[in-house]
Amino acid sequence: MQEQDKPGAAGAGKAWSGRFAEPLDALTQRFNASVSFDQRLAEFDIRGSLAHARMLGRCGLIPAKDVGDIERGMATILEEVRAGTFPWSIEREDVHFNIEHRLTELVGDAGKRLHTARSRNDQVATDIRLWLRHEIDGLLALLRELRATFLAQAEIHAGVLMPGFTHLQVAQPVTFGHHLLAYFEMFSRDAERFADARRRVNRLPLGASALAGTSYPIDRESVARELGFDGVAENSLDAVSDRDFAIEFLAAASICQMHVSRLSEELVIWMSPRFGFVDIADRFCTGSSIMPQKKNPDVPELMRGKTGRVYGALVTLLTVMKGQPLAYNKDNQEDKEPLFDAVDTLRDVLRLLAQMLPAVTPRPERMREALTQGFATATDLADYLVRKGLPFRDAHEAVARAVRAAEAAGKDLAELTLAELRAFSPLVGDDVHAVLTPEGSVASRRHIGGTAPEAVARAVARGRERLAAEG
Numbered sequence: 001m002q003e004q005d006k007p008g009a010a011g012a013g014k015a016w017s018g019r020f021a022e023p024l025d026a027l028t029q030r031f032n033a034s035v036s037f038d039q040r041l042a043e044f045d046i047r048g049s050l051a052h053a054r055m056l057g058r059c060g061l062i063p064a065k066d067v068g069d070i071e072r073g074m075a076t077i078l079e080e081v082r083a084g085t086f087p088w089s090i091e092r093e094d095v096h097f098n099i100e101h102r103l104t105e106l107v108g109d110a111g112k113r114l115h116t117a118r119s120r121n122d123q124v125a126t127d128i129r130l131w132l133r134h135e136i137d138g139l140l141a142l143l144r145e146l147r148a149t150f151l152a153q154a155e156i157h158a159g160v161l162m163p164g165f166t167h168l169q170v171a172q173p174v175t176f177g178h179h180l181l182a183y184f185e186m187f188s189r190d191a192e193r194f195a196d197a198r199r200r201v202n203r204l205p206l207g208a209s210a211l212a213g214t215s216y217p218i219d220r221e222s223v224a225r226e227l228g229f230d231g232v233a234e235n236s237l238d239a240v241s242d243r244d245f246a247i248e249f250l251a252a253a254s255i256c257q258m259h260v261s262r263l264s265e266e267l268v269i270w271m272s273p274r275f276g277f278v279d280i281a282d283r284f285c286t287g288s289s290i291m292p293q294k295k296n297p298d299v300p301e302l303m304r305g306k307t308g309r310v311y312g313a314l315v316t317l318l319t320v321m322k323g324q325p326l327a328y329n330k331d332n333q334e335d336k337e338p339l340f341d342a343v344d345t346l347r348d349v350l351r352l353l354a355q356m357l358p359a360v361t362p363r364p365e366r367m368r369e370a371l372t373q374g375f376a377t378a379t380d381l382a383d384y385l386v387r388k389g390l391p392f393r394d395a396h397e398a399v400a401r402a403v404r405a406a407e408a409a410g411k412d413l414a415e416l417t418l419a420e421l422r423a424f425s426p427l428v429g430d431d432v433h434a435v436l437t438p439e440g441s442v443a444s445r446r447h448i449g450g451t452a453p454e455a456v457a458r459a460v461a462r463g464r465e466r467l468a469a470e471g
Contacts, residue, residue, distance in 0.1 A: 029091065030090065032330075035088055035090055035095060037337050038095045038124075039095050040131070040340065041124075041128070041131055041336075042099065043081065043082075044127045044130035044131045044134070045123070045127045046074050046077060046078050046099065047130060048130060049070070049099070049114060050074055052114070052117075052118055052223060053067050053070040053071070053114055054226065055219055055222055055226075056116055056117065058219065059218055061116055061117065061217075061218070062110075062113045062116060065110070066109075066110035066113050069108070069110035070107060070111065073103045073106040073107040073110070073111060077099055080102075086102070095127070096124065096127075097120075100115065116216065117207070117209065117218050118206060118207070118209055118214075119208075119210035121208070121210050121327070122210075122240050123206065125206075125208075125240055125242070126206040126227075128335070129204075129245065130227065132201050133198060133228075135347075136201065136249065139194055139346060140191055140194055142347065142351055142354065143187055143191045144467060146187055146350055147187050147188060147191070147463070150180050150184040150187070151181075151460050151463045151464060152358070153180050153358060153360075154184065154460055155457065156177070157175070158175060158178075158456040161174075161367060161368055161438045161442065162174060162175065162176050162179065162362070162364075163370045164376075169374060170370065170371070171376065172441065173376050173377065173451075175442055175451050175453060177453070178450075178455075181459050181460070186259040187256070187259060188466070190252065190255060193255065193256075194252050197245070197249050197252050200248060201245045201249065202228075202229050202230045203245075204229040204232045204233060205239035205242075207220035208236035208237075208240050209236065210328070211326075211328060212236055220232045240327050241324065241326055241327040241332070243320075243335050247317050247318060249339075250313050250338075250342055253313075253342050253346050254311050256346060257306070257310040257345070257346055257349065258307060260303050260304075261303065261304045263300075264300035264301065264303045264304040265304055267280065267297060267300040267360065268300050275366070277362065278360050278361060280300070282295070283359070285298060299352065303352070303353065306345050306349060309342065309345050310342045310345055312338065313338035313342035316334070317334075317335055375403050377436045377438065377440075377441050378402075378403055378413060380441045380444070381413060381421075382399045383395075384435045385428070395425075398424045398425045402421060405424075413436050418432065
């Protein structure tokens with residue numbers, strides 16, 4: 001019996017054990033192991049290993065029979081993983097050693113030959129890219145569903161008047177449909193960012209081996225084609241140590257989650273009795289353990305709160321990478337948990353938001369009431385005077401004085417008489433009150449990007465064309 005195979009030796013089933021003269025400390029073993037969380041990469045590890053094995057066979061580096069045995073063994077392992085019966089072991093550290101050990105149990109020496117011309121360094125980098133590419137595709141599908149929901153709701157509410165705000169102060173009248181389309185644009189940019197980041201995720205590291213490439217005559221391009229990569233990572237040092245693609249994804253995820261948080265904040269504010277702009281269906285709210293009257297917007301609040309998790313994942317990975325010399329370092333094991341958590345969080349949030357949005361019911365009477373409280377049509381009056389020939393700065397000054405007088409009288413601008421309005425400018429005519437209504441205000445903004453109901457309808461149509469073009 002060789003020394004590394006004796007009970008209590010460093011070997012004890014570890015692929016790297018021959019170098020060591022004492023067993024791994026139990027605490028170190030737990031600290032070092034990643035199988036508790038990286039086992040979610042199992043199916044992607046199997047896919048990468050199968051492509052690698054087939055390439056080894058094509059290049060004459062392992063016999064065809066070994067390739068067949070590896071394929072047969074991996075099929076069994078895949079069934080076990082999916083059935084939840086795979087025998088995961090912390091002693092075998094990670095998903096890669098666990099699968100390789102089980103493969104060797106099933107097919108013997110063929111399993112031991114699988115690792116020819118590769119390292120765990122390029123193996124894990126490949127697995128993460130395969131997994132993240134898959135998750136990006138899933139997030140893009142969710143964003144597509146969410147954006148379609150925004151379009152549908154914007155179309156329904158294209159004519160619902162509400163205040164537009166700046167500094168959380170009433171600014172100008174807008175429509176609720178127009179407000180929803182702002183989020184359609186935000187999440188459309190998120191989809192663009194994820195799609196663009198996917199291009200840099202989709203490069204194959206496999207073949208870089210530990211850091212310097214391999215002396216075996218391998219065919220990396222054929223592996224890339226089989227696995228659906230756009231090409232290979234060009235530098236072996238960079239291939240095994242790069243996590244830019246994950247950081248870029250997390251940056252895009254953070255921006256997307258920020259958009260979720262902005263909408264959540266508005267829903268929380270709007271549902272408050274002080275605003276009362278919307279109601280959210282009971283199934284997305286909770287009550288109080290002590291106050292029986294409460295209906296709390298817990299789902300938007302929690303979506304807002306989860307933003308910190310996604311931001312934290314980005315900062316974590318930036319910090320993990322900031323001090324690493326080339327090439328691979330064990331620090332990189334810390335990339336997976338924050339990345340996994342960010343994907344899980346964003347996936348759940350986007351799915352839930354798409355379900356909740358149609359359950360947000362606007363209250364037009366409260367929105368209309370708020371429009372009477374902040375002189376929302378003041379800009380319309382200034383524009384009216386400009387069209388009559390008054391320079392804009394003079395018009396601005398005249399309307400500011402009118403607002404001050406209306407405020408002192410406890411009136412809205414629309415409630416001032418023609419004579420009162422003419423006191424601020426002789427250019428005011430009999431047609432002035434037509435521009436001082438919220439309906440007149442929004443109707444005048446018919447251009448592309450404007451808030452008029454007809455502009456909203458056209459924007460919805462264009463949005464649907466964009467979604468159709470994306471396939």
